[in-house]
Amino acid sequence: MLIATLIFALAAGTESVLASARTSPTAAPQYHTLPSLRxxxxxxxxxxxxxxxxxxxLLEKHGADAWLMSQREYAEDTVFWSLKAATQFSSRRRTTILYVPGNSSVLGRSAAVTARTQVLADPASGLTATEFYWxxxxxxxxxxxxxxxxxxxxARIVINAAEDLAFSxxxxAGELAAVKRGLGSPWAGRLVSDTPLLxxxxVATMVPSRLEWYRRLQETAWAVISEAFSSRVVAPGSTTTADVEWWMRDRLQAQNMTTWFQPSVSVIPPGGSFFGAQADALTSAATIQYGDMLHVDFGITALGLxxxxxxxxxxxxxxxxxxxATSGKDLVPAGLRKGLAAGNRLQDLTRNTMSRSIGRSGNEILQDCRAVMDREGWKGLLYxxxxxxxxxxxxxxxxxxxLQDAVPVLGDLPLLANMYYSVExxxxxxxxxxxATMTFPLEEDIYWNSATSTWEWVxxxxxxxxxxxxxxxSAGPALALEEL
Known part of the structure; x- marks a missing residue:
């Protein structure tokens, strides 16, 4: 589709939060097909x-002399799912993984050790570590x-047993008790759970080779939404929001993909609560009518992404x-277009603030963004x-x-490079x-571009x-902001 170029000018003295003039694709999004399962x-x-x-x-960065994970079938450590082979659907028996710095593979060749061993070499730092896999x-x-x-x-054997962070x-609890009992003294006394960032x-780090397929999945998500929000799927007066949700599920299945949550399609009412409309969509379907502003929340799952x-x-x-609309310039009322433009402005603010904030906490980034919003009189929520x-x-x-002031625990974590992020x-x-005042919810995924040290749209x-x-x-011409 042809996407309008939206250029925002901030008030004098306000720090620029602008991205490039054109940040959306200029061609219609296409579906991508997955290769064979093999x-x-x-x-x-x-x-x-x-x-x-x-x-x-990571072991050196976080001061870990060893990193131990142990799990049983259907009670896997969260990190296991990022370590497993593609053909592993669960851990077998008791699966125990130990990482130690350096090349200790000679231990794995001992007749007394049956663990599968592998030496991992970090080409960036030249460091090595040995994986023991039982x-x-x-x-x-x-x-x-x-x-x-x-x-x-x-001296310190890191385990993933932090209290408030799911990925650490x-x-x-039962496995931890078994590990302590099995290791005995002195090793049980050296287990620590004070290094959650390891x-x-x-889990957060996305390697460069993933990006090509991640971009294809994101384009497929756009293609599904573009078709779902069109006359090919929606017949005003008869199609319900639930009809569109299930159509999206079926369309994904045709691509041999799935979703990590039920798609949420809702009608955002003038002056009403967006979150109320979303909650209503979970229990009852609304019939889509002419003049409705539609919203969708949609996520694809494929290739472990x-x-x-x-x-x-x-x-x-x-x-x-x-x-x-009677203006003759666009098929969408000007007020709704201004709302979408305001959402784009908050996206620019968030993304560009993040680009200056590697290593800073989520709460610090939130406070910086909220300060600009308060100063400029921009209304909205960041999450x-x-x-x-x-x-x-x-x-x-x-x-x-x-929680628009600070988020306990999760908001205190630092923003890391080389990961993917949803600007929601x-x-x-x-x-x-x-x-009436209306809400304009938006969400897009970004990745860290190490060459430019910026977050960019996937x-x-x-x-x-x-x-x-x-x-x-057919749709009329796109409008630049100055025409709104």
Whole structure:
């Protein structure tokens, strides 16, 4: 689709938060088809091998003399899902993984140690680490691990047992008790859970080779939304929001993809609560009518990756309808276009503030953004999050819908480079045509571009409404902001 160029000028003395003039694709988004399951597994395993090379550097960065994970089938450590091979669907028996700095592979060649061993080399730092991998539900596991630990003598053995951080608390309580009992003294006394960023940074890091497919998945998400919010799917007066949700699920299934949550399609009412409309959509379906502003929250799951996208659509009334826009310049009322533009402005603010904030906490970024919003009189909410291996993934949270000053624990995490992030927010704008304040929720995924030291859109961002057009009509020209 042709996307309008939206250029914002901030008030004098306000720090610029602008991105490039054009930040959305100029061609219609296309569907992408996954390769065969066998080829998908090869791709995912290559990504996994590439990501494991960062472990030596992470061990040194976070002062870990060893990193231990242990789990049983259906009670896996959260980090296991980022470490497993593509053909592993759960851990087998008791699966125990130990990482120690340096090349200790000679221990793995000992007749007394049956663990599978692998030396990981970080090409960036030149550091190495050894992985010991046991699948064993006998007491012999603990005897072997004691021998390895005695050889390397780690002072701090990091485990994932933090209290408040899901990606660093994956060792189940029963497994932790078994590990302590099995290791005995002195090793049980050297287990520590005070290094949560080790697990978080491993899960958060997205290796460069993933980006090409992540961009394809994001474009596919756009393609599904573009078709869903069109006259090919929506017939005003008969199609319900639930009909569109299930159509999106079916369309994804046709692509051999799935979603990590039920798509949420809702009608945003003038002056009403967006979150109330979303909640209503979970229990009852609204019939879509001419003049409705539509919202969708939609995420794709494929190849071990997840996307998260929120877009807006408008159901264009036919000529002669009392709700038909009469300006002649656009099929969408000017007030709604201004609302979308305000959402784009908050996206620019968030993304560009993040580009200056690697290493700073999510709460610090939130406070910086809120300060600009307060100074400029911009109304809205920020609630952005990491994405990647999970929909709500490991990393700093920048606000929550009910926490706009600071987010405990998750907001205190630092923003990391080399990860994917969902810029999720809403703008609140008074719409003259409806004589009411309306909410404009948007969400797009970004990635860290190490070459430019900036966060950039994975595929683009919405700058023009998806249109459900009356039969026989086509969209008019896109408008620049100065025409609004």
């Amino acid at each position: 080829d998908q597994a090869a791709v995912q395993d290559a990504w996994r091998a590439e990501r494991k090379t960062i472990i030596p550097g 699948i064993d539900n006998t007491p012999g596991l603990w005897t072997e691990m004691q021998a390895v630990l005695a050889a390397v003598d780690p 608390s994956g060792m189940h 697990a978080i940074e491993f 997840n996307t998260d996208t929120q877009h807006l659509g408008y159901v264009v009334p036919p000529a002669g309808h009392p709700l038909r 952005s999050h990491a994405i990647g291996d999970w929909g709500h993934a490991a990393g700093a949270v920048i606000g929550m819908t009910n 927010l809403l703008a609140e704008v008074f719409v003259d045509e409806y004589n 595929y683009g961002r919405q700058e023009k409404f998806h249109l459900v057009l009356p039969e026989g009509e």
